[in-house]
Amino acid sequence: MDRAGAIASFDALAAHAVEEDANCQWRIARRPVGNVEPEDFEWRVTDIPEPGEGEVLLKTLYLGLAPVMRFYMQGTARTGDAGLEIGDVIHGRGVAQVVKSRHPGWREGEIVQGQMGWQTWKVSAMTAQEKFFRMPKNGLPAALGAGVLGMTGLSAHAGFFACGDPKPEDRMVLSGAAGGVGSMVAQMAAKVVGCDVVGMAGGPEKCDFIRSLGCSEAIDYRSEDIPGRLDALRPDGIDLYFDNVGGETLEAVLERLRMHARVVLCGSISEYTRDEPFALPNYTRLRATDSVMRGFFVYNHLDRWDAVMEEMAGWITDGRLKPVQDIEQGFAAMPRALARLYHGGNVGVQCCSVRGEPEEWL
Amino acid sequence: MDRAGAIASFDALAAHAVEEDANCQWRIARRPVGNVEPEDFEWRVTDIPEPGEGEVLLKTLYLGLAPVMRFYMQGTARTGDAGLEIGDVIHGRGVAQVVKSRHPGWREGEIVQGQMGWQTWKVSAMTAQEKFFRMPKNGLPAALGAGVLGMTGLSAHAGFFACGDPKPEDRMVLSGAAGGVGSMVAQMAAKVVGCDVVGMAGGPEKCDFIRSLGCSEAIDYRSEDIPGRLDALRPDGIDLYFDNVGGETLEAVLERLRMHARVVLCGSISEYTRDEPFALPNYTRLRATDSVMRGFFVYNHLDRWDAVMEEMAGWITDGRLKPVQDIEQGFAAMPRALARLYHGGNVGVQCCSVRGEPEEWL
Numbered sequence: 001m002d003r004a005g006a007i008a009s010f011d012a013l014a015a016h017a018v019e020e021d022a023n024c025q026w027r028i029a030r031r032p033v034g035n036v037e038p039e040d041f042e043w044r045v046t047d048i049p050e051p052g053e054g055e056v057l058l059k060t061l062y063l064g065l066a067p068v069m070r071f072y073m074q075g076t077a078r079t080g081d082a083g084l085e086i087g088d089v090i091h092g093r094g095v096a097q098v099v100k101s102r103h104p105g106w107r108e109g110e111i112v113q114g115q116m117g118w119q120t121w122k123v124s125a126m127t128a129q130e131k132f133f134r135m136p137k138n139g140l141p142a143a144l145g146a147g148v149l150g151m152t153g154l155s156a157h158a159g160f161f162a163c164g165d166p167k168p169e170d171r172m173v174l175s176g177a178a179g180g181v182g183s184m185v186a187q188m189a190a191k192v193v194g195c196d197v198v199g200m201a202g203g204p205e206k207c208d209f210i211r212s213l214g215c216s217e218a219i220d221y222r223s224e225d226i227p228g229r230l231d232a233l234r235p236d237g238i239d240l241y242f243d244n245v246g247g248e249t250l251e252a253v254l255e256r257l258r259m260h261a262r263v264v265l266c267g268s269i270s271e272y273t274r275d276e277p278f279a280l281p282n283y284t285r286l287r288a289t290d291s292v293m294r295g296f297f298v299y300n301h302l303d304r305w306d307a308v309m310e311e312m313a314g315w316i317t318d319g320r321l322k323p324v325q326d327i328e329q330g331f332a333a334m335p336r337a338l339a340r341l342y343h344g345g346n347v348g349v350q351c352c353s354v355r356g357e358p359e360e361w362l
Numbered sequence: 363m364d365r366a367g368a369i370a371s372f373d374a375l376a377a378h379a380v381e382e383d384a385n386c387q388w389r390i391a392r393r394p395v396g397n398v399e400p401e402d403f404e405w406r407v408t409d410i411p412e413p414g415e416g417e418v419l420l421k422t423l424y425l426g427l428a429p430v431m432r433f434y435m436q437g438t439a440r441t442g443d444a445g446l447e448i449g450d451v452i453h454g455r456g457v458a459q460v461v462k463s464r465h466p467g468w469r470e471g472e473i474v475q476g477q478m479g480w481q482t483w484k485v486s487a488m489t490a491q492e493k494f495f496r497m498p499k500n501g502l503p504a505a506l507g508a509g510v511l512g513m514t515g516l517s518a519h520a521g522f523f524a525c526g527d528p529k530p531e532d533r534m535v536l537s538g539a540a541g542g543v544g545s546m547v548a549q550m551a552a553k554v555v556g557c558d559v560v561g562m563a564g565g566p567e568k569c570d571f572i573r574s575l576g577c578s579e580a581i582d583y584r585s586e587d588i589p590g591r592l593d594a595l596r597p598d599g600i601d602l603y604f605d606n607v608g609g610e611t612l613e614a615v616l617e618r619l620r621m622h623a624r625v626v627l628c629g630s631i632s633e634y635t636r637d638e639p640f641a642l643p644n645y646t647r648l649r650a651t652d653s654v655m656r657g658f659f660v661y662n663h664l665d666r667w668d669a670v671m672e673e674m675a676g677w678i679t680d681g682r683l684k685p686v687q688d689i690e691q692g693f694a695a696m697p698r699a700l701a702r703l704y705h706g707g708n709v710g711v712q713c714c715s716v717r718g719e720p721e722e723w724l
Contacts, residue, residue, distance in 0.1 A: 246646065259662070265649045279641030284608065286657030287627045293655045295648030300621070 010038050010339055016332035018120055018355060023048045025089050026118035026334050028073050034275075035342050036070055041335040042087075049123040056101045058112070058122045062146035062327075063094035065337050065350040066180065067269050090118040092334075094354075095135065095145040111135040111362060113145035118334055120354055133305055137362050138313045140323075147180060147349030148316070148323040149309055151298060155266065156184035157308045158301035163264045163294045164240055168194040171234055173253055174215070175199075176244025178206040179341075180349035181266055183213055183324045185242050190214025191320040195240070198233045200226070200249065202344045209347060213322070221245075227252045237261075245270040247278045254285040261291040269342065324348025329356035372400050372701055378694035380482055380717060385410045387451050388480035388696050390435050396637075397704045398432055403697040404449075411485040418463045420474070420484045424508035424689075425456035427699050427712040428542065429631050452480040454696075456716075457497065457507040473497040473724060475507035480696055482716055495667055499724050500675045502685075509542060509711030510678075510685040511671050513660060517628065518546035519670045520663035525656045526602055526626045530556040533596055535615055536577070537561075538606025540568040541703075542711035543628055545575055545686045547604050552576025553682040557602070560595050562588070562611065564706045571709060575684070583607075589614045599623075607632040609640045616647040623653040631704065686710025691718035 018024050022045045029042035051057045072091045075083045084091060094116040101108050103126055114132030116122050126132050135145050147153065159181065160166060172189055176182040177199030189195040191214050199215035201207050207218035219229045226249055230238070237258035243250050246268025254263070263286075271278045286293055301308070315321035326346040328337040331354040340346055380386050384407045391404035413419045434453045437445045446453060456478040463470050465488055476494030478484050488494050497507050509515065521543065522528060534551055538544040539561030551557040553576050561577035563569050569580035581591045588611055592600070599620035605612050608630025616625070625648075633640045648655055663670070677683035688708040690699040693716045702708055 259659070265646065268646055268649075271646075277643045277646070279643035280645045281639045281641035283642045283645060283655070284627065284630055284633075284639070284657070286655060287630075288659065289657065290659035290662050291657055293645070293648060295646070295651065295653055297621070297650065297652035300652050 010336035013335050014333040018331050023121040028086050048121045051102050051123045055125050056103045056106050057099045058096035059099045060116050060120050060354045061095045062143045063092050063352045064146040092118050146351040147325050152180045152349050155298045156181045159264050159266045160185045163296045166193045170195045170239040172197045172240045173238050174242045177201050177210040183348045186213040187321050247271050254282050257289040263293040265295040326350050328352040372698035375697050376695040380693050385483040390448050410483045413464050413485045417487050418465045418468050419461045420458040421461045422478050422482050422716045423457045424505045425454050425714045426508040454480050508713040509687050514542045514711050517660045518543045521626050521628045522547045525658045528555045532557045532601040534559045534602040535600050536604045539563050539572040545710045548575040549683050609633050616644050619651040625655040627657040688712050690714040
């Protein structure tokens with residue numbers, strides 16, 4: 001019962017109804033050029049699959065959204081995931097419940113998180129490549145597994161602690177501070193480590209928001225002159241920069257590094273929709289300041305998953321880390337939720353409640 | 363008895379005679395634009411200064427030359443040294459003998475190395491800023507203090523070991539392999555650590571030379587296609603890149619990094635005479651490969667001076683590190699020796715024997 005849906009606009013896409021007795025999917029209709037367009041997505045309804053021997057049937061509860069997904073759709077993602085072709089279900093991690101199990105390692109009823117893809121059901125052999133983890137029974141909302149206590153959280157934790165090597169005395173700058181990773185790094189920096197954090201975000205509301213997360217100052221990148229504001233707020237320079245945006249903001253920060261500074265390259269969302277890659281004209285500032293610029297690839301930190309999740313759950317419980325998830329209601333809204341990311345529409349971790357149900361608690 | 367010399371060409375400059383009863387100096391006549399020109403240098407002859415209380419009189423024996431010196435002359439060096447003005451004696455480290463001492467810490471006859479400037483005599487209070495070190499009595503030529511066992515050697519050692527974190531299994535690439543720092547890194551990599559080193563140098567003679575230092579393969583950057591040769595010689599990618607040249611070579615290497623690679627930014631001589639800084643279009647490869655790009659500032663490694671020099675002297679003695687110094691004869695040839703650096707004229711560490719005397723041994 002394959003049916004291709006008509007596509008008009010993101011709102012029209014979001015009007016699709018999830019059918020409970022079918023598997024609804026979002027597939028790649030066309031390679032995105034620049035930002036994603038409604039025509040890039042194809043709505044497909046198929047049968048709910050049956051698990052074979054050694055497999056489980058998973059019911060998707062929540063899906064996370066991340067800027068990297070445009071690269072999945074373009075087939076250019078340089079990640080550990082396999083490249084996607086036109087017609088493939090879009091990659092995406094989420095939280096799911098094991099509904100049927102013919103796999104000895106997984107029991108019916110368990111809540112897991114892993115590579116679900118943009119679909120409401122999945123049959124899986126739970127291979128290592130899908131990176132499924134059991135959600136711990138920590139009394140927290142299951143939706144957190146689609147972001148704050150999922151791959152977004154691991155990115156924030158590994159990027160900040162393992163790559164940034166933060167110290168309480170660091171004069172820190174954080175771009176994309178209101179976004180998924182950024183909103184977590186802001187809190188871990190200000191409230192767990194005790195750094196002084198200058199955050200950047202787009203618009204006065206988001207600037208208020210990041211101050212509420214612990215940033216001592218906020219720079220509104222949409223209306224303010226970033227180099228001038230950095231001069232004013234960081235007159236002695238910058239020890240630690242956590243970069244979610246790349247481009248001219250990275251250039252401005254490199255110009256203001258202190259000796260022995262650390263730059264963590266987490267994302268470069270300001271560059272994702274450029275035709276030409278941004279070329280960094282002052283990378284040699286690393287030499288003049290004895291500094292390090294470190295890229296990181298979150299999949300290389302998977303071996304610490306359980307310890308990182310337990311630590312972050314502890315900070316959520318003791319109040320130092322407020323989980324901020326921006327939850328779209330309904331699986332049909334996934335394309336719109338993805339497009340919002342590139343326009344800075346989200347506050348915190350963008351995710352989606354597949355059926356718009358009340359929250360599930362662990 | 364100040365006398366300004368006439369300036370015609372580098373060879374004419376080199377015809378100046380060092381007067382033994384006077385202090386001969388090279389000063390900045392003009393800020394260099396692009397490469398240095400003969401007109402940028404002023405020959406000055408003054409009286410030999412007299413040391414006051416707490417000072418010593420130093421007689422210059424050897425001076426080192428390094429690409430950074432053009433920046434000193436331009437007043438744009440971003441280093442720990444004070445900026446120079448037109449008319450100032452050019453900065454430069456060298457080996458000298460204490461001829462008179464009114465300083466309790468230094469005895470007459472001692473051989474030292476430190477900030478001498480481009481001059482044949484100097485009175486000094488031996489301040490911390492001049493970074494003078496005693497030359498150890500290790501039976502090696504004193505001239506090595508102007509390079510291999512001087513700041514060039516510290517740069518090579520600190521950049522390679524402390525910043526590059528080399529491992530025997532590293533698939534390494536080294537640019538500027540025939541130069542001062544490069545010729546030392548090539549040997550330490552191949553003969554001390556045991557890495558497989560692909561070196562780059564300009565011209566067939568230099569390529570033969572770097573193979574003699576231990577490089578398993580050599581790329582002639584003047585006649586060969588660097589990306590194509592890297593593909594052929596490093597089909598599995600690059601673990602460690604020690605960069606002396608910057609520019610498109612750095613870009614080509616970043617495109618071929620393996621996971622967890624390390625890039626050490628030591629120099630960017632290919633960029634020094636550009637009008638516009640080179641902009642690095644693929645710095646985000648660091649993110650895709652979980653890699654680190656580390657700049658280093660040699661003055662931050664001065665606290666390890668004695669240990670590093672002792673270790674390198676040991677490698678010289680046991681034959682693993684062949685000291686390669688390209689020695690100009692005569693102080694008057696300093697400007698020509700500097701100009702040669704930017705044209706790749708030197709092999710090994712460029713330095714100058716002030717009076718063209720026979721070698722002094724420690």
